[in-house]
Amino acid sequence: LPLPLPLPLPLPLPLLFLLLLTSSNLLTVLVSAATDNINSNNNEDTLICGIWFAKSTIPGAGVGLFAGKDFESGTSVLPIGDVVIPLVDMGIHQRPSTSATNKEHRHFLWDEYTWDGAALYMDHEGVDEELNGASPGFGAAVNCFMDLVNIKETVPQSANLGLHREKDPGAGAFSTYWNRDSIASQPIAAGNELFASYGPSWFTTREHIMGPVPLKGDLRKANTLLERFRTLKKRVLLSASSTDDESPEQQPLELLLTDLWETFAWNSSWSDRSRVLFAIPKTWSELQPLLAHKNDKTLTALKRQQHSVSIPYLEEHGTCGDWITVQPSTLPQAGRGAFARRPFETNDVVAPFPLIHLPYRDHLDMFDLFTKSGSFVANNSDDTQPPRTTQLLENYCMGHNESTMLLCPYGTLSSHINHNQTQQNIKLIWADPAKSNHQPQWLLHKSLSDLYQTDYAGLSMTLVATRPIAEGEELFLDYGNEWEQAWTAHVAQWTPVDGAAHYRSAEQLNAENATKILKTEFELMHAPWPGNVDLKMNLAFERPRRIWLKHWEQGTLQAFVTKEDDYNRRVEVLRREVDAENRTWYTVVILKDKTDDEKQEKKIRQVPREAFSFFDRPYTSDMHLDNAFRHDIRIPDHLFPQLWKNRVGGNVKQDEAATDSPKEDDDTRTTADVEPVETMESGPSSGTTTEDEL
Numbered sequence: 024l025p026l027p028l029p030l031p032l033p034l035p036l037p038l039l040f041l042l043l044l045t046s047s048n049l050l051t052v053l054v055s056a057a058t059d060n061i062n063s064n065n066n067e068d069t070l071i072c073g074i075w076f077a078k079s080t081i082p083g084a085g086v087g088l089f090a091g092k093d094f095e096s097g098t099s100v101l102p103i104g105d106v107v108i109p110l111v112d113m114g115i116h117q118r119p120s121t122s123a124t125n126k127e128h129r130h131f132l133w134d135e136y137t138w139d140g141a142a143l144y145m146d147h148e149g150v151d152e153e154l155n156g157a158s159p160g161f162g163a164a165v166n167c168f169m170d171l172v173n174i175k176e177t178v179p180q181s182a183n184l185g186l187h188r189e190k191d192p193g194a195g196a197f198s199t200y201w202n203r204d205s206i207a208s209q210p211i212a213a214g215n216e217l218f219a220s221y222g223p224s225w226f227t228t229r230e231h232i233m234g235p236v237p238l239k240g241d242l243r244k245a246n247t248l249l250e251r252f253r254t255l256k257k258r259v260l261l262s263a264s265s266t267d268d269e270s271p272e273q274q275p276l277e278l279l280l281t282d283l284w285e286t287f288a289w290n291s292s293w294s295d296r297s298r299v300l301f302a303i304p305k306t307w308s309e310l311q312p313l314l315a316h317k318n319d320k321t322l323t324a325l326k327r328q329q330h331s332v333s334i335p336y337l338e339e340h341g342t343c344g345d346w347i348t349v350q351p352s353t354l355p356q357a358g359r360g361a362f363a364r365r366p367f368e369t370n371d372v373v374a375p376f377p378l379i380h381l382p383y384r385d386h387l388d389m390f391d392l393f394t395k396s397g398s399f400v401a402n403n404s405d406d407t408q409p410p411r412t413t414q415l416l417e418n419y420c421m422g423h424n425e426s427t428m429l430l431c432p433y434g435t436l437s438s439h440i441n442h443n444q445t446q447q448n449i450k451l452i453w454a455d456p457a458k459s460n461h462q463p464q465w466l467l468h469k470s471l472s473d474l475y476q477t478d479y480a481g482l483s484m485t486l487v488a489t490r491p492i493a494e495g496e497e498l499f500l501d502y503g504n505e506w507e508q509a510w511t512a513h514v515a516q517w518t519p520v521d522g523a524a525h526y527r528s529a530e531q532l533n534a535e536n537a538t539k540i541l542k543t544e545f546e547l548m549h550a551p552w553p554g555n556v557d558l559k560m561n562l563a564f565e566r567p568r569r570i571w572l573k574h575w576e577q578g579t580l581q582a583f584v585t586k587e588d589d590y591n592r593r594v595e596v597l598r599r600e601v602d603a604e605n606r607t608w609y610t611v612v613i614l615k616d617k618t619d620d621e622k623q624e625k626k627i628r629q630v631p632r633e634a635f636s637f638f639d640r641p642y643t644s645d646m647h648l649d650n651a652f653r654h655d656i657r658i659p660d661h662l663f664p665q666l667w668k669n670r671v672g673g674n675v676k677q678d679e680a681a682t683d684s685p686k687e688d689d690d691t692r693t694t695a696d697v698e699p700v701e702t703m704e705s706g707p708s709s710g711t712t713t714e715d716e717l
Contacts, residue, residue: 070365074100074435076375077341078460079166080216080330085480086377086460087166088217088344088435089337094207100174100217101435103349104204105160106197107179108416109646110137111149116389116410118403130475131386132379133416133431136163139222141590144178145200147557147638148646150392150399157416161205163433164377167221170242171327173211174219177585179203181530188645189524192517195651198415199530199644214331246322249310256280342375342458342485344435352441353497361439361498367488373449373498374437376484377460381429382471382667384422384655387414392642413653415646422655424505425668428471429655430482437486442507443499448492450500451662454483466664484662503657513652520648528644529556529637540607541635543596555643560594560611563587564634565627580633591638592616597626607632 072091079087094100110133140146140154148154157163162176179200188194211217226236237245259280304310345364352360367373381387388410390401402408420431440449454461462481465474492498532552541558542550552558563584564571574583594611601607608629615624645651 072337072343072345074217074344075337075341076164076344076377076434076459077332077337080332081166081168083479084166086164086483088161088164089332089341090211090213090215090217091334091337091343091345092213094211096207096209098207100205100207100211101161101345103436103439104177104179104202105158105162106419106438107138107143107145107156107158107162107200107203108198108414108419109140109145109148109200110155110157110414110416111389111642111647112151112154112392112399112401113386113414114153115151115392115399116401116403118385118388118390118406130478132381132478132480133157135478136379136433136480138162142178143200143203144181144591144638147559147641148644150641156200157419157431158203159419159431159433160435160438162203162219163379164435165205165217165219167225168218168326168330169220169223169226169237169239170323171330172218172220172239173207173209173215174217175206175208176219177204177206183528183530183645186645187523188526188648189519192514192650193652195415195645195648196418196653198419198646212331214333214337215327216330216332218330242323242326249322340458342372342454344375347374347436347439347498349436349439360441361436363492363494363496363498366494367492369488369490371488371492373486373488373492374434375454375459376432376434376437376451376486377454377480378430378432378482378484379480380474380477380482381420381431382427382475384413384417384427384429385410387417387429389413412647412649412651415651415653417653417655420655421658423658423660423663423668425670426471426663427669428474428667430484430658432484434486440486440498440500442502444501444507446499447501448488448490448496449486449498450489451484451659452487453662454485459483459485467666469666471667471669503659505657506654509654510652517650520650526555527553529639532556532637536637538632540599541596541609541632543598552637555640556637557593557640558596558635559591559638560613560627560630560634561587561591561636562589564630565613565625568629575631575633580631584633591636594627594635600629609635 073094075089075091076086077089079085081087090100113131134155137155137157140148140156141152143156145156146152146154156179158176165174165176180202181199182201183194183199186194205217205219220239223238226233226238230236346367347361348364350360350362363373388403389412390403390408391411392399392401394400403410416431417429420429422429453463453466456463460481461483465481469477486498486500542552561584566587571580571583574580593614593616595614597610597612599607599609608631610626610628611630613625613627
């Protein structure tokens with residue numbers, strides 16, 4: 024059965040649409056959804072690559088994203104945004120026997136790539152205030168330099184594509200959070216590396232690892248320091264009563280200035296703790312270009328130049344991330360599909376496929392929760408207790424039935440590639456290290472225990488054409504027999520959960536009540552909202568009324584709320600008033616939550632209807648259904664290293680538990696122990712894979 028892949032997700036989650044195949048009214052829903060909410064910044068020239076994957080200009084940052092063309096401020100850099108997958112209460116669900124006592128030491132590589140769930144409007148999915156969202160694609164690949172940020176990422180939209188838990192086996196099998204747009208916040212020139220803001224706390228909490236990385240405003244302070252030093256240099260040289268910089272009298276002064284800079288400005292004891300000094304050149308030779316220019320050559324301009332590359336460099340050392348585009352699929356009821364923006368020959372690279380490794384998939388296990396001493400606790404203290412389900416992220420990752428390893432892709436736009444075994448025209452291979460962050464030696468020498476301790480991504484695949492592909496042709500990939508068999512069995516055995524016929528989601532209520540009046544607390548006593556939703560207010564409306572009222576009257580309120588990028592808080596409606604112009608205003612009380620420092624609840628008056636939205640309560644949305652489909656996409660056996668096969672008959676070998684020490688012979692395996700691995704250069708191999716071949 025042809026299965027399409029999920030929305031803006033990497034490869035995983037074909038189930039997103041497969042599950043839809045059982046719904047008779049789905050074709051209309053999906054085709055219409057496929058044409059809605061897609062950004063308008065499509066590139067008319069199909070031969071220009073808009074986004075490149077290449078090694079970042081930030082040392083040690085791995086892969087980065089680069090502009091392949093100029094982007095005007097306010098335009099989207101991709102035709103469609105990321106899907107976002109909630110990672111729900113990871114700290115609570117983690118089984119004690121497989122995690123360190125201190126959860127700060129429990130290594131989960133996705134933690135380096137996730138975004139704050141509250142800022143993404145998805146913190147209501149769980150009970151832990153630390154809920155995060157995985158944004159595979161642009162959100163995981165983009166790097167950050169606070170003073171050079173040129174990308175603004177928006178809040179994702181929410182849509183379940185018309186599926187309902189009463190009739191659709193696919194309900195809960197894909198993330199409803201999608202199209203998290205990436206917008207140029209300033210003019211971007213071709214060759215510029217793209218930077219989004221991680222927020223200052225991302226760096227301050229990692230200072231023991233990364234050092235005092237400059238934050239927003241530090242480049243300006245560093246440039247002021249350089250201006251003062253430039254003035255000092257001029258004064259010192261003038262005092263030599265010679266205008267010849269190369270004169271014998273000047274050479275000792277140059278040496279003096281060099282020593283002054285390198286000894287006191289960079290190598291002093293306090294320079295290791297200064298974010299401003301961390302932003303300036305380390306040596307005199309690096310400093311000279313700045314000192315030699317006029318005052319308009321600022322440190323910010325130099326840094327922007329240093330974090331840009333040429334298009335020929337990207338063509339030689341990078342992989343295009345948008346040779347594909349998105350439009351309604353040619354498959355019945357398949358929703359969106361990925362289509363070639365240019366013709367490809369056999370073995371041509373179609374798209375990059377960088378990977379985040381998760382050596383032990385039990386990190387994604389989820390258990391029933393209960394309360395203990397006022398806190399939520401997972402029913403997982405007994406090692407024999409099976410999980411109730413797994414995190415939704417599993418559906419977006421690739422695995423192998425003989426391994427606990429999961430590999431989670433985050434390539435742009437490749438998430439729309441559908442599954443079709445009979446019309447397959449692309450396949451996966453391990454990436455070329457010269458054009459990616461791929462570390463081929465990991466396939467030979469890094470055991471799962473080693474990878475568990477590795478705190479950066481170093482694996483990458485590539486999608487290549489298996490035959491000539493015409494421009495405009497839909498792209499298809501084979502997800503493997505095991506996934507398809509699992510889905511077929513799921514559909515055959517599926518029955519709706521109790522109460523499904525009467526279920527109304529927050530999305531439904533928002534659509535039905537967008538312009539209707541909201542009930543007060545007194546009115547709710549007689550006609551309550553469904554018990555699975557909360558009414559929340561965006562805190563942008565907590566600001567002085569004159570600020571948002573201007574936008575409300577001008578019809579730009581939604582743009583204002585998006586720009587403010589504020590949180591939503593649970594409220595109760597106390598009363599409703601209609602003014603002389605027949606406008607309805609609400610008086611509400613903002614309810615306290617566990618993160619509040621305030622001693623009492625806060626009352627807000629004269630708030631418009633547009634400030635409010637319904638949100639699902641924790642563990643009530645479709646992704647938490649007991650019968651929601653969960654299964655990883657399967658990696659072909661010839662691509663999967665023998666070194667990582669630690670499951671026999673579905674059981675994990677005892678000596679491969681995440682908390683166990685690596686076996687003594689883990690790092691001494693020879694190439695004879697590793698199965699052949701297909702690469703771009705070699706194609707399918709019939710013999711032993713060597714490091715040179717990789």
